Amino acid sequence: MKIKLALIAAVLTAGSAFAASEADYKAAYAAAEAANAEAGKLRNQWIPTATALAAAKKAGDAGDFDKAIAEAKEAEALAKASIYQSISEKKLWKDLEIR
Amino acid sequence: MASTIRVRATSNGEITEVQALIQHPMDSGFVKDAKGEIIPPHFIQQLTFEYDGKPVFLADWGGGISKDPYVKFAFKGGKKGDDLKVSWTDNKGASDSTTAKIG
Amino acid sequence: MMKQRSLIRFGFSALALAALALASPAGAADKIDPVADAKAFKKFFYDKFPKLKPEDFVNGPYSMDEGLHKQWVEKEQFPPYEFAVEEGKEMFAKPFKNGKTYADCFPNQGIGIRQNYPLFDDKQGKVITLELALNQCREANGEAPYSYVRGEMASLTAYMAFTSRGKPMDIKIPDDPRALAAYEQGKEYFYTRRGQLNFSCATCHVQSPGERVRTEVLAPALGIMNAMPIYRSEWNSMGTTSRRLVTCNSQTRGVPLTPQDDEYRNVEYYLSYVANGLPISGPGARP
Numbered sequence: 349m350k351i352k353l354a355l356i357a358a359v360l361t362a363g364s365a366f367a368a369s370e371a372d373y374k375a376a377y378a379a380a381e382a383a384n385a386e387a388g389k390l391r392n393q394w395i396p397t398a399t400a401l402a403a404a405k406k407a408g409d410a411g412d413f414d415k416a417i418a419e420a421k422e423a424e425a426l427a428k429a430s431i432y433q434s435i436s437e438k439k440l441w442k443d444l445e446i447r
Numbered sequence: 448m449a450s451t452i453r454v455r456a457t458s459n460g461e462i463t464e465v466q467a468l469i470q471h472p473m474d475s476g477f478v479k480d481a482k483g484e485i486i487p488p489h490f491i492q493q494l495t496f497e498y499d500g501k502p503v504f505l506a507d508w509g510g511g512i513s514k515d516p517y518v519k520f521a522f523k524g525g526k527k528g529d530d531l532k533v534s535w536t537d538n539k540g541a542s543d544s545t546t547a548k549i550g
Numbered sequence: 551m552m553k554q555r556s557l558i559r560f561g562f563s564a565l566a567l568a569a570l571a572l573a574s575p576a577g578a579a580d581k582i583d584p585v586a587d588a589k590a591f592k593k594f595f596y597d598k599f600p601k602l603k604p605e606d607f608v609n610g611p612y613s614m615d616e617g618l619h620k621q622w623v624e625k626e627q628f629p630p631y632e633f634a635v636e637e638g639k640e641m642f643a644k645p646f647k648n649g650k651t652y653a654d655c656f657p658n659q660g661i662g663i664r665q666n667y668p669l670f671d672d673k674q675g676k677v678i679t680l681e682l683a684l685n686q687c688r689e690a691n692g693e694a695p696y697s698y699v700r701g702e703m704a705s706l707t708a709y710m711a712f713t714s715r716g717k718p719m720d721i722k723i724p725d726d727p728r729a730l731a732a733y734e735q736g737k738e739y740f741y742t743r744r745g746q747l748n749f750s751c752a753t754c755h756v757q758s759p760g761e762r763v764r765t766e767v768l769a770p771a772l773g774i775m776n777a778m779p780i781y782r783s784e785w786n787s788m789g790t791t792s793r794r795l796v797t798c799n800s801q802t803r804g805v806p807l808t809p810q811d812d813e814y815r816n817v818e819y820y821l822s823y824v825a826n827g828l829p830i831s832g833p834g835a836r837p
Contacts, residue, residue: 388805392745392804393804394745394803394804395746395803396746426746429746430744430746433743433748437742437743437744441741441742441743441750444741444743444750444756444757445741445752446590446591446594447590453628455627466627467628468628468630468632470633513786514786515633517630
């Protein structure tokens with residue numbers, strides 16, 4: 349229940365009236381890029397991460413920082429999911445192996 | 448350059464079965480390349496199989512035919528050892544022909 | 551966004567739990583044993599498809615579906631890869647600028663040797679695929695390497711496979727820790743899930759061969775390398791092993807690696823080894 353409330357709070361804040369700044373966008377983009385670079389080191393980048401990053405950059409260049417931040421966060425979430433996948437698969441792959 | 452046409456014709460005494468494979472890009476003119484530019488139309492317009500001086504199979508083709516087209520048909524008559532002539536011309540004026548022995 | 555991330559996380563942990571629950575209790579020792587692997591691999595497929603003969607597996611989806619099989623028999627009379635074989639033959643015979651040819655780079659003049667690739671080269675300390683060997687040959691003779699995914703490389707390998715048709719796959723793993731490590735890495739790559747769709751190679755080619763992904767019938771992993779390179783009607787052209795692997799990655803929404811990266815060469819090594827004894831059927835034609 350607590351988690352749910354926190355999530356709703358988070359969603360509400362994200363949708364609040366403050367217009368996002370360029371600095372916020374740059375920070376969000378850098379975080380997403382860093383996560384994707386880490387996925388790259390694990391040899392497991394996802395295509396949608398790259399797509400979201402490109403969309404973030406495009407919106408950022410056009411000055412639409414709300415959209416740019418949303419896309420950057422999406423990219424970061426995807427990149428983190430790919431990292432999670434890589435790390436858990438280090439053990440899990442053996443479950444699929446034919447023995 | 449080797450021929451663009453592969454053909455095999457076999458007769459069972461009454462009917463000759465013919466199969467052919469032709470190497471051709473068959474660009475329809477509606478497809479774009481990686482740079483987004485239209486690949487100009489380039490396709491075979493007429494394909495002819497002649498036996499004993501007479502056409503036994505004639506096809507008027509357009510851009511809707513696939514790349515490297517394959518054709519199979521049969522005609523009455525045709526004797527083992529006789530010649531079967533195959534030829535095509537495309538929309539750029541290029542052509543090729545070959546002659547196969549019926550087996 | 552947080553919500554989304556948690557959802558993804560949740561999805562993965564649920565999956566991980568499910569996988570754990572399904573995991574067999576057999577905690578087999580982690581010794582690398584290619585011979586036992588290959589035996590188990592073959593047995594899995596032979597048991598899954600009891601009607602098929604071992605040599606049928608090298609024809610991929612055509613062994614899995616009766617309708618497709620009929621089409622294939624017809625198609626093989628005038629196979630679409632024929633032009634590539636012919637082009638490859640001409641290219642293979644044509645000397646480089648320095649007068650040497652491909653034949654000078656390979657044992658037995660390059661004829662009938664496809665079944666020995668990939669091989670482990672102890673001087674370079676890595677797995678050498680036929681595609682890599684061809685480009686190394688070009689570079690050693692002062693020629694620019696070819697693209698790994700199509701065109702000339704596909705024609706050359708098509709010709710070389712054609713001269714080896716019917717010969718049993720014969721991959722050797724020398725008693726060298728580096729070779730065993732490469733084999734093991736290839737195996738790990740094969741079973742590791744990746745991409746947003748969370749697929750491993752095995753998801754399609756071990757768990758679901760013979761079943762459909764959209765209109766395609768999935769090929770069994772056993773013998774899948776024996777048919778390379780392939781003419782795919784879907785591509786309207788020839789494709790190499792590299793092209794196949796790159797496409798597999800992007801289809802699961804993963805960013806593909808660079809052709810002939812370690813992982814790709816090693817997974818080819820693994821898959822070829824476990825298919826030892828099955829005949830070379832390449833170049834193949836696939837829908």
